Amino acid sequence: MNIIQHVANLLIRSVFHADPASWPWTWLVQAVVIGIAAFLAFAFVAIFAGPVSWIERRIAGRIQSRIGPNRVGPQGVLQWLADGVKCWLKEDLVPAAADRPLFLAAPYLVFTGMFGAFVVLPFGAQVVAADLNVGILYLLAITSLVVVGLLMAGWGSNSKWALFGGVRSAAQLVSYEVPSAFSLLCVVLLAGTLSTQGIVAAQGGWPWDWFIFRNPFMFAAFFLYFTAAIAEGNRTPFDLPEAESEIVAGYNIEYSGMRFLFFLFAEWANIWIMAAISAFAFLGGWQIPGIAPEQIAATKGWEFVGWQALSWTIFLVKATFLVFVVIQIRWTLPRLRVDQLMITCWKYLVPLSMLMVLGVLVLLALVPEGGGADTILRGAMVGLGLAVVLVSALRVRRTFRVDREHYREMEGRDLWYPPYRLP
């Protein structure tokens, strides 16, 4: 039985509570179920990547004291649709000297690598496409598929700049897989399972139940993972594969129309995926404070739907907040250089993440869960987290106040919302 059939069986069992093997035309049922699931996930990805692109552009505008897209739909929320239609209508150009099959296939491979990750993301208490028992491993493996696509694009374009982009991205993604995998290993150690739902279930709704605040090593592991994930997603300050000022947009330079959009699509969806992984692995995922997962599973009817929706919302809020952080980082920092990028990874992130694994192991052996030492540790870490949040909140408040004064000076009236434009 191959993996696809296995996934289909899992899906059918979880949705229909029946064994597909007992039905006639088993393979047909499996194919239909997989098709529907893929379509739903695809629509979800599309609907997520689009607005993320709009959010990013609006936030960028806000940070850079300009406006950003605000013409298509109210406040420009439909801009991504307009862009999509535009790119769809553009000519699909293939350079004469390109390696045609590689060039044509590359965007799909990149997209597949990103899309496949959605299969195991635990959106809610019972909402996951497939709760594989190798979830984390699967995530690491499928997101690495992107490298192959980028290399194909770089080589297939037959342009030196594209080749630079492809090679840069290959080197970068392969390197940063290591610290991100080690950081996730810390999570696996604490949860005792590779399953994504299992990892969420091992945490709780309250912040002191989250893995990030379990101990200092987990706290550091979260930031290590986050940094490595930004690098894997080719985001600033690690956006070297598509550094437009250096290597003229890198691997996607020769692409046009929809194929070009697939790269951007994958990039924006990728931000969301990495934010989601951080959210479920470190920040408690969909866990609702005060309600155990078993209690949700036991409910029926509308009550069940309500709890599901709440868990879904909690997860989305956490992930979207991290998306915002990624966007803010992008528009604040300059770009690293190739050698500095490698130094950051191999000299700092890799040893540090190994250290975190060791530290988590030692604490697992020394500090029994639920004991006094464990409580003190968690309390201290939550306090630290609170302090970080408080300091940021104060700074944000100050910025808002300054903005409001500027606005009052400029427009002569008060402000109801962060202003779109600063003087």
Added chain:
Amino acid sequence: MSDRLVQALRREFGETILATDDHCQDLHVRVAADRLPAVLGYLKTREDCTLLGDVIGIDYPERAQRFEVVYYLRSLSLPRQVWVQVGVAEGEAVPSATGLFRSADWHEREVYDLFGVPFANHPDLRRILCHHEFEGHALRKDYPIEQGQELGEPEKLYSDRDIARAAHRASLARNPAGAGDEIHATDLLTVNLGPSHPAMHGCLRAEVLLDGETIVDARAEIGYLHRCFEKEAEDHTWAQVMPYTDRLNYCSPLLNNVIYALAVEKLLEIEVPPRCKAIRVIVSELSRIIDHLVCVGTNLVDMGALTMYWYTFNVREAMYEIIEHLCGSRLTTNYARIGGLSHDLYPGFEAEVRAKLAMLDEAVTEVVKLAARNRIFLDRTLGIGAISRDDAVSHGFTGPCLRACGVAYDARKLHPHLDYQEYDFDVPTGEDGDTHSRIMVRFAEMIQSKRIIEQALRRLPAGPVNVDDPRVVLPPKEKVYGSIEGVMNQFKLIYEGIRVPAGTAYGFGEGGNGELGFYCVADGSGRPYRMKVRPPCFPVFGAYPRIIRGGMISDAIATLGSLNIIAGELDR
């Protein structure tokens, strides 16, 4: 000063100093061609004239020694400038000064390209501004200005032999004890940085040999924006040249206007009224601020920091509003006039400038705050694209790039034009000559420019903005319509141009990128006989391949941004 120098030269070289002349206080020394390197060497080592600013060619078809080649030397600590002239007949070679000054390389190539004067012992005598297939020499008087040529084949800067040689040199640099074959020529990738590359501001081209992403060797090519400014100038009246100067350094057109007007006024030996001087100072410094804002902003974009670009460009936009209000256009300002200005300031100018200057402070503080302690920014700029003080001088650097190396040469201090001596300002200098110093020097200079503008606004005297001289300045419209003298003045000035007495003068000032100068030769008619621009980026870009060698592509891009090469001025 010049008398002493002439005596010293005569004592040293005797009869080989053929003539001296200090028309307009510019000391010209004519020497025999074979003694040229000796004289240049003497001036460099004994008289502190360490910077070869320019090499100028002039064509006199009626003379036996048809071509005149002029070497412009200057001191960086004393107000001392010398022009050394040699005359050569068609086909005769001038001994090259490349052994003494690195900047001579490109300057001599330019003279070779445009006049066909060969230079003996020049290491790389090729065309530089014109296409390599171009026939004839564009600035010779017998080359018709309207004659175009169709040229297509781009020049290959590296032959296979060059690549092999570069590989050998790089191998030796990596392992001096080895046989020089660690890097094979086939390992090197030849990549064109430009002319159509987003970071090659305009149309610069550098062909680089890459080992991985490390630049083993680089060569630069210019001329993609060459539009024969100097030839055009010979075909127009003195006043008509003014709009062309807008397009030289298109980031600070007002500075070009003002400095060109200064050059012609020097030949005419007239002095503009105090109000005109103050206004010229204000618009010059505004231009300098804009120039630096553009440079710093785009440099940060080249390093991937898009946000800081917007913070600098918002201020630039605000300042452009002033210029738009003042000149009616943003880039093609055409504001200065020979003997004054096109028109006086508009009412409310001072208040607007003050308001917009307040924005500058905010932007500079904000960008410096974002950058100054940012680890990534520091790692990307500190020690990157560094050039030593001696190399910078030898390459003919001026302006912020030279000051970043620690040489406090500023034409405004050393040769105060426009009464700059009456203003209180500092000349900020760096130490390391790297990208970081260049950026920080520019930030500091913006603040100094702001100080100057504030002082100028405070003192801004009343009075006319034009000299009262009907030979130079157009009469007001009422006079043209109301009196016969007015009509005649207008007619003469428009149709014949301003009669500039025969002579030679070098008018210069501190441009956005360094010493911007106009070397004007007048023959008494209404048009320039020869006009040579000294663009500050020309020598700087000449050093670019040297600076980026050994670095990475990303460094090359960051360095280029900080050097602020403006193609319009570079290629003319």
